[in-house]
Amino acid sequence: MTRIGVITFPGTLDDVDAARAVRHAGRDGAAEAVPLWHADADLRGVDAVIVPGGFSYGDYLRAGAIARFAPVMGEVVRAARQGMPVLGICNGFQILCESGLLPGALLRNAGLHFVCRDQWLRVENNETAWTSRYERGAEILVPLKNMEGRYVADAATLDELEGEGRVVFRYVVDEPEPGQAPKRHLGADSPNGALRHIAGITDPTGRIVGLMPHPEHAIDALTGPSDDGLGMFLSVLDALVAA
Template sequence: MRVGVITFPGTLDDVDAQRAVKYADGEAVPLWHGDHDLKGVDAVVVPGGFSYGDYLRCGAIARFAPVMQEVIEAANKGMPVLGICNGFQILAEAHLLPGALVRNHKLHFVCRDQWLSVENNTTAWTSRYDLEAEILVPLKSGEGGYQADEDTLKELEDNNRVVFRYVGENPNGSRNNIAGITNAKGNVVGLMPHPEHAIDALTGPTDDGLGMFLSLLDTVVKA
């Protein structure tokens, strides 16, 4: 399994994302924002951070990076793509996922270990989880409030496209406590919390996040 991990100027979590891929027995392939090809990878992780300094809007400039044109094309053909935090914002700006992420409702940057409920275990990235399993992974974002219009929310809810929901108090004002969603095919997933920081109890709150990368392994092996 070869998994591309994109680095934009301002990306922070590419190294941890690469480490998570290796923990799942994958080969992490660094991709640079200026690359025009995906080097034959089986899947792509768009990691967290502050691509292009979050200028204009989070993800708004990264979406137009050369490598993202390749990611968009590959995702539309079914390649598994995971966007974490800023990566989720980038996938939303790129219209691979609906809705948008806005400033947290209480304006504070939230940094804490966050319980999530697994709402959909049929995506390319969540098959290893039990349905409604609760997992604990770090959440660290200032603009994590998920917003979408009523029609989009209904579409997401009616078609089981909410992948993760916050458990307990809503940390950022996200509509319907949404922490992560998927596209209609289930190959593209975006979430604000950070599974790549929770792959080993030595360095994270749990190893609950590793399941996403092991799920990908299953997806790629089956493909």
């Protein structure tokens, strides 16, 4: 059975939904969600780790700045460098950036408002451990809810990400024209001012992925806007079984 760890920090909110998404993806008993505690330098033998969303340590100093130094994160960084798949969602993405596992940083939304809505994303890279179940160019609908979601990096880093195909998700807007089917495109600006509409990126190996929107909140039509997010959790199970 594949064991996927889900970390809980003080202030984490979405660990329960992340664990539920793992169980949902492994419905036939193929996967188990393993709770990991911030203060334990122990990954409990898991095969992959999810760093979930929330407000770890109250987002004091900077979002993710203090969580990065939690005992469990030392183990996550060590395991990630050896190839363990790691997914950072929202605050988890911020933590992975602060940890240096992913480049760039997440800043206060350009509009200064907390953004909370269902958001269309375009899958730009379906060759990561977390996105192989999607078609390249697929458009998925998942919740977006954050205050610090504006992805920034210097121009050289952005060019490197683009050149290596490491932008995994981009924000797209849904603007149907009268009498036409909805046609989604990048729009004038991203919902939070993220540079180049970047919603999620990966490391050079494609095993570490971070994104601001919340696939774990979109795993079935009963509780989410779609089940589009489930593919990320199914993807990593595929990757681990194939390994």
